[in-house]
Amino acid sequence: MLFSTRPKEDRKDLYDREKEIETIKDSIRRREWSAVLGIRRIGKTSIVNVATNEVGGIKVVINMMRLYDPRKKKYLKEDFLKLVLESVNEAIKKYTLGGRVVRFITNVLGIDEEAFINFNLVKIKPKLKRFREEDINYLFRELNDMAKDNGKTLLIVFDEAQELSKVNVDFTSIFHDIYEYCLNTVIIYTGSMVRILNNVLKDMQYREPFFGRYIRTIELPKFTPEQSKDFLLKGFEEEGIMVSEKVIEEALLKFDGIPGWLTHFGSEYSFAIKHGVKPDIESILEKAIEEVKEEVKNFIKYSQSPVRYSAIFLAIDRLGGRAKLHEVKKVASSIINDEVPEPRVYEMLNRLIDYGFIEKENDEYLLPKDEPSRIGIVKASMEVLGEY
Ligand SMILES: Nc1ncnc2c1ncn2[C@@H]1O[C@H](COP(=O)(O)OP(=O)(O)O)[C@@H](O)[C@H]1O
Ligand SMILES: [Mg+2]
Missing domain, CATH: 1.10.8 (Helicase, Ruva Protein; domain 3)
Structure with a gap:
């Protein structure tokens, strides 16, 4: 059904996006990695689901939103590990695999296989400390080989990958290892926060040897x-x-x-x-x-300057939803009766772009045109100002 509200899994439920799906499938066949970029609710998860289902590899989906918490600047390494192991566990059950991967994990953790298969957190959690960063590499190598033994490609999806930047783990080394040693593995990243994700990937690309290489980016536009x-x-x-x-x-x-x-x-x-x-x-x-109001409020409230962010949103709204830097500065300052320096406004606007709340077109900053976003943003800002 086109109107089913879960992320789509099947092409018959998806409208268009044929070009993007073909690009992902083609990348997978060539063993190239890709990043699917776009704002919230544009359909990233859906097209990755459909493309990967059609290619038919063995898929491990690491949904970073399961870690998401606006109050946290950093996520614990153990929470990330738990997410990875849980995602592997789901894949093993879905494809009724196991064997070497389960043996590897249970050996490292020092638990019995049943505890892992049932994902018994009481038994798993206290042992997560034993899982070192290099064990993540070995785990992916085991998965890679297991998929290969089954004549399949291993697909690892990092959904909302910008959240990786909040995990205290050296991903450069992990992705490098996968790239070098797991030739049967393809990684697909998705992200709402286009610039942050771009930055995460760009940083990686600067570091040799892996990141000088190419990750195909696929940008999902709005429907016309x-x-x-x-x-x-x-x-x-x-x-x-x-x-x-x-x-x-x-x-x-x-x-x-x-x-x-x-x-x-x-x-x-x-x-x-x-x-x-x-x-x-x-x-x-x-x-x-x-829905938007809650998202925006969470962002504003746990930011460094809730009052100023709210004022900036309201300023762009009052300026007709589209404004230049000096105009935003002037109106925002008068709303809160506090002179906000222009460089600071500039920095904050960029951060709002990073988080996909506003867009920049030439030298103008734009609120989204859809009413849920526009009104949600304004309401969140007013409520925050009311609380301070
Ligand atoms: N091309 C499409 N055809 C039909 N439904 C879509 C399409 N793209 C997105 N959707 C629907 O829109 C919502 C958001 O899609 P989702 O894939 O979760 O987006 P994202 O991962 O970018 O936030 C879901 O309800 C999904 O079913
Ligand atoms: Mg998604």
């Missing part, structure tokens, strides 16, 4: 207005629901070309009609706004 409309029409047709032109136009104005919001809208609207409730675009929008 024509695609967005077509997506909604096809989705409603699939649901067997008649929707007026007016409703479609209104949804396009509110949700712009963000696949995640269009899916949310389509799903809620269809659900209401099927259950005999009058669908209400405003309350569907409200739900989406709440």
Whole structure:
């Protein structure tokens, strides 16, 4: 179903993105690594799922969002290890594999195989300290060889890979080792925070020998207005629901070309009609706004300068959603009655770009056009200012 709100797994549920999926599949076949970049809810996880399912390797998905915590500047190495082992455990069960990989892990941890298969945290957690960084390398080598023995490629997906930069582990050495010794392995990174992820990868690329080499980047754009409309029409047709032109136009104005919001809208609207409730675009929008508001509030509240970040967001909004540096500085300073130095405003704007909250076009800073983001950002900023 086009309107199912989970990340898609199957191409029949995915609208378009054929070019991007082919690029990922082609990279995998050539044993090249890739990075799928784009803002939140644009469909990164979905296209990686579909592409990797179609290629049919043995896949280990390391979903970095499971570690995500806005209050934390750094994640513990042990928490990362636990995530890796858990992800390996899931893959082993899914593909009914095991053998050498399980033996390796249980040997290092000093636990019995059953404890690992059941992922018994009581037994695993106290032993995580035994897992050294080089053991991560050996683990991936074992996985690589196991996949090879099965005639498959090992695919390792780091979903939301910018979070790797918060883990106290030397990833340069780990990725280098995989690149050099695991010839049967392909890594795919995804990230919302385009510039941070680019930076993480760029840093790696500077360090020889591995990172002088090429990681293919695939940027996922928003749907065009024509695609967005077509997506909604096809989705409603699939649901067997008649929707007026007016409703479609209104949804396009509110949700712009963000696949995640269009899916949310389509799903809620269809659900209401099927259950005999009058669908209400405003309350569907409200739900989406709440989601963004929470995300933005978390970011602002745990940042260095909650008041100033809020003022900057509000300033761009008051300037029509698009403004130059000196304008942002002036309006933001007057909102909080505190002269914020221009270089500081510049730095903060860049950080907001890093986190995918705003975009830069030439010398102007832009709030997102979709209403959930725009209104969510404004509400979060007002609430934070109200609390200080
Ligand atoms: N091309 C697409 N066709 C249909 N649904 C999509 C498409 N891209 C994204 N979605 C939907 O949008 C939402 C966000 O997708 P997801 O893959 O989780 O995005 P991301 O990983 O970039 O945050 C999900 O509900 C997903 O089902
Ligand atoms: Mg995702």
